[in-house]
Each structure stands twice: as C-alpha cells, then as structure tokens.
Amino acid sequence: MSQLKYCQGPKCHTYDTKDRKKGPKDNKRNETRRRSSFYYLNNNACSMQCQADWFDVYGSRALDHFGRITQPKVLTQENAWRKSYDWRSQADGGYRHYVYNYLTDERIPLTEEQYNNDDTIITDGRLTTREFYTPTI
Numbered sequence: 001m002s003q004l005k006y007c008q009g010p011k012c013h014t015y016d017t018k019d020r021k022k023g024p025k026d027n028k029r030n031e032t033r034r035r036s037s038f039y040y041l042n043n044n045a046c047s048m049q050c051q052a053d054w055f056d057v058y059g060s061r062a063l064d065h066f067g068r069i070t071q072p073k074v075l076t077q078e079n080a081w082r083k084s085y086d087w088r089s090q091a092d093g094g095y096r097h098y099v100y101n102y103l104t105d106e107r108i109p110l111t112e113e114q115y116n117n118d119d120t121i122i123t124d125g126r127l128t129t130r131e132f133y134t135p136t137i
C-alpha cells in the first residue's frame with residue numbers, strides 16, 4: 001500500500017480548487033494536496049505551478065547547499081562520444097548503429113549488441129567494453 005504524502009509546493013494550499021477544500025461549512029479551509037504520487041519535482045509536487053513555487057523559494061538555497069558550478073564544464077574530444085543510430089537505414093529495415101564524436105564528427109560502427117550493451121565505451125578513441133577496461137587507480 002502506497003503512503004500518502006503532501007505536495008511540497010509552499011503555496012499549494014493557496015490555489016483554490018475543490019479538492020483542496022476541507023472542513024465543515026462554518027470552518028472551511030484549503031489544504032496542501034496529499035497524494036500517493038506526483039508528476040512534478042521528482043514526484044514531490046502536484047503541478048508545474050507548485051514545482052515552480054518550490055524552486056522560486058528554495059532553488060538558490062539548494063544550489064548553495066549542493067554546490068554551484070564555478071568553472072565551466074568542458075566537452076573534449078575524449079568525452080564527446082555518444083551512441084546513436086540511423087533509423088531504418090539498412091536494406092532490411094534495420095537500424096545502423098554507431099558511436100559519434102560531437103567534436104570531430106568521427107563515427108565508429110557498432111553492432112546492435114554493442115549498442116545495447118551499457119558497458120560499450122570509447123576510451124582513448126578506441127571502442128571497448130567495460131569488462132575489458134581496467135581503469136588505472
């Protein structure tokens with residue numbers, strides 16, 4: 001049985017909808033939504049509005065807490081490889097799989113098995129699999 005939890009939007013209770021209304025006629029109030037699951041804020045907010053409200057209040061503090069990017073992250077030729085495929089590019093309707101380097105435009109063909117294997121990686125510009133790849137510590 002799933003647990004009910006509250007929407008984490010700090011202003012959720014201020015949006016006037018029927019499902020937020022609680023209490024008897026003489027003591028009506030609106031409450032924060034409570035559900036077993038949510039679609040927003042990684043399953044923590046009931047709507048895009050509540051997600052945006054959360055970020056407006058807590059976003060900067062979250063960045064300060066977890067650490068801001070203070071230097072540019074860099075995509076180099078060594079880490080610019082991505083798996084991709086050409087849809088229905090083969091005569092039999094199959095896909096042509098490959099790894100592609102976004103900086104050098106280099107392509108290395110892959111078999112479908114290599115494409116689906118999460119351990120297939122490019123290291124030092126060569127195709128390999130993690131099981132054969134022993135990182136130096």
Ligand SMILES: [Zn+2]
Pocket residue numbers: 007008009012033045046047050
């Ligand atoms: Zn909400």
